[in-house]
């Protein structure tokens with residue numbers, strides 16, 4: 001996510017914090033230190049107020065992190081890798097390599113997060129009840145009470161059956177299991193997501209106009225965010241479904257323009273890049289494809305070296321990431337296109353180059369399809 005920095009790794013999963021989260025961290029600490037503690041415990045020193053406020057914010061961050069980690073660890077156990085977890089203004093996102101293959105997988109992964117939050121709620125409640133019983137000062141217990149209720153709210157909010165919230169995923173898994181269609185299940189649950197999103201927006205506007213502007217705007221933001229997520233994840237599922245049904249051979253562009261490996265960069269830029277306006281070309285050496293040459297490759301050279309360097313010396317050599325078979329489905333091609341950093345894949349039938357699929361092709365297809373099917 002843009003504006004995020006990595007704070008560490010747990011079980012190979014990168015943990016990053018988005019700058020937007022720091023705003024929340026600051027806001028919670030600030031409100032606690034300047035409002036809550038001075039009002040309820042006037043004798044407390046300001047420093048103690050700030051420390052307690054900060055501790056509370058950190059406990060909340062840890063709670064959200066554990067929720068996402070729980071999703072992630074179950075996901076990895078189900079064979080779906082998780083690259084990173086991002087903590088941001090509205091909570092956390094675990095970035096999974098792919099969607100679950102079957103409803104049971106989805107159900108387990110979706111329930112893992114809320115289950116963890118429920119456990120945290122019980123643990124925090126147990127601790128503060130115990131401390132209370134032991135007669136510990138109530139200002140020390142207050143942050144624990146707050147964090148325990150935050151965990152309960154996380155459970156309740158996430159279990160609303162609106163996709164892409166966890167509850168929506170649970171419902172999607174159930175519909176998928178009993179009706180057999182992932183697409184249908186996604187359609188139903190993401191329209192619930194859309195409705196829930198609008199509900200929060202209107203609720204937020206109501207709250208804002210009846211007094212509490214800040215709280216109200218907060219609901220509006222979250223509602224709008226959920227609405228957008230539900231829409232894009234529906235599109236995503238429909239497209240993934242569609243692209244697994246289309247073969248690369250019917251989708252690819254067939255008139256591939258390739259370049260010889262021995263021409264100079266000067267000639268390459270003039271006769272290919274500026275002429276055809278593509279951002280990369282396959283490179284041929286004695287009838288064999290040996291790699292791709294991209295704008296990025298050229299940028300590694302100084303301008304004055306263009307006439308004495310040949311294409312062969314700067315190519316990205318051919319690798320599995322750059323090739324798909326004509327019989328593969330388009331989603332396999334998309335995966336490689338977004339992984340290899342070149343924005344296209346070569347379609348090879350054995351040694352023969354039969355076509356090319358680019359990111360632009362995919363995006364144009366999606367645009368045309370969504371306009372025609374609306």
Ligand SMILES: [Zn+2]
Pocket residue numbers: 067071113114158166
């Ligand atoms: Zn969750």
